[in-house]
Amino acid sequence: MDAVAYPDSAVIEFVNSSLIPLRIQADDPDLAPRFKVKWTPNLLILELDGSEQYRTLGFYPPGELIASLLLGMGKAFFNRPDRPAACDCFGRIIRELPDSSLAPEAIYLNGVSNYIESHDVSHLIGIYDRLVADYPDSPWVMRADPYRLLKGPT
Amino acid sequence: MIVKAIGWITSFEEGLSRAKVENKLVFLDFFNPN
Numbered sequence: 001m002d003a004v005a006y007p008d009s010a011v012i013e014f015v016n017s018s019l020i021p022l023r024i025q026a027d028d029p030d031l032a033p034r035f036k037v038k039w040t041p042n043l044l045i046l047e048l049d050g051s052e053q054y055r056t057l058g059f060y061p062p063g064e065l066i067a068s069l070l071l072g073m074g075k076a077f078f079n080r081p082d083r084p085a086a087c088d089c090f091g092r093i094i095r096e097l098p099d100s101s102l103a104p105e106a107i108y109l110n111g112v113s114n115y116i117e118s119h120d121v122s123h124l125i126g127i128y129d130r131l132v133a134d135y136p137d138s139p140w141v142m143r144a145d146p147y148r149l150l151k152g153p154t
Numbered sequence: 155m156i157v158k159a160i161g162w163i164t165s166f167e168e169g170l171s172r173a174k175v176e177n178k179l180v181f182l183d184f185f186n187p188n
Contacts, residue, residue, distance in 0.1 A: 001183070006160055015160050019181040022169035023162040026184045031166055037184045046180035048173045050166075069181060076179050 001041050001059060008062035019045075019069065045072035053079055067093050067100035074109060083113040104131055104138035111144075121150045 005011055015021050024031050026040045035044065035052065045054040054072030074089030090110035093103055100106075111127035114120070124147040131141045162183075163169045173180045 001185070012158070012160050015181060018178065020169055020173045020176065020178050021160050021162050022166065022180050022182045023164055024166060024182065024184055026186050028184075032184065035182075035184065040184055040186040042184040044180075044182040044184070046170075046173075046182055048170070048177070048179070050170050050180070053179070072181075073179055 001065075005060055005062050005065045011062045011065055014066050014069065018073070022046075043068070043072075045069070045076050047076055047079075063097060064100055064102070067097045067102045067106075070097075071102050071106060071109075074106070078109065078113060081116075083117050086110075087113050098134075104135040104140035107131055107135070108140050108144060121147075125150050 026032055026037050026042065031037075035042075039057055041057065041059060043056050044052055047053055053076035056068055056072070060068055070089045070093050074086045074093075077083070077086035077089060087110055090106040090113065093100060093106035094110060097103060107130050108127050111123045111130075115123040124144075128141075128144040128147040131138060131144050135141065163172060169180055169182070172178075
C-alpha cells in the first residue's frame with residue numbers, strides 16, 4: 001500500500017478530505033487483539049464511537065482503494081441509518097468508478113437503500129436489470145435474481 | 155498548498171476524537187511495519 005496506493009494523489013486527496021486516517025501497527029498489544037487482526041493489509045472503516053462497520057484484506061491499486069473506501073463509508077452510513085448519505089457513496093462508485101470490481105455490489109446496495117426509503121419495488125427491479133445489462137458475469141446477479149420476479153408477467 | 159501525503163494519525167484515541175470533532179468516519183489501517 002505504501003508503494004503504490006498511498007502515494008497516489010487521488011488517494012491522498014480522497015482520504016484526507018473524506019475520512020480520519022488512522023494507522024496502527026498490526027502487532028499493537030491492545031488494538032490488534034481487540035480488532036482480531038491476523039493479516040495485513042487489514043483496512044477498516046469505523047464509526048465515530050470506534051465500532052467496526054467494514055473491513056477488507058489485501059492490497060489495492062489506487063482506484064480500487066477509493067472504491068473500497070466509498071463502499072465501506074456507504075455501509076457505515078447505511079447502518080446508522082443515513083441512507084441518503086449511503087446512496088451518495090454507492091452512487092459515486094457507480095458513476096465515477098464503473099470499472100471497479102466493487103461496482104456491482106454498489107449497484108445492489110444503492111438499489112436496496114433506495115427501496116428501503118421509498119418502498120418502491122422499481123428500485124429492486126432496477127438492481128437486477130442494471131446488473132444483467134452491465135455486469136452479467138458478476139455474482140451479484142445471482143443475489144439479485146429474485147427481484148426479476150417482481151416484474152410480474154410480461 | 156498541495157498535500158503530498160496522507161495525514162495519518164497514530165493514536166487510536168486521537169483518531170476517534172478527531173472523528174467526532176470533524177464528524178467523519180475513521181479509516182483504520184493495521185499495517186505491518188517490517
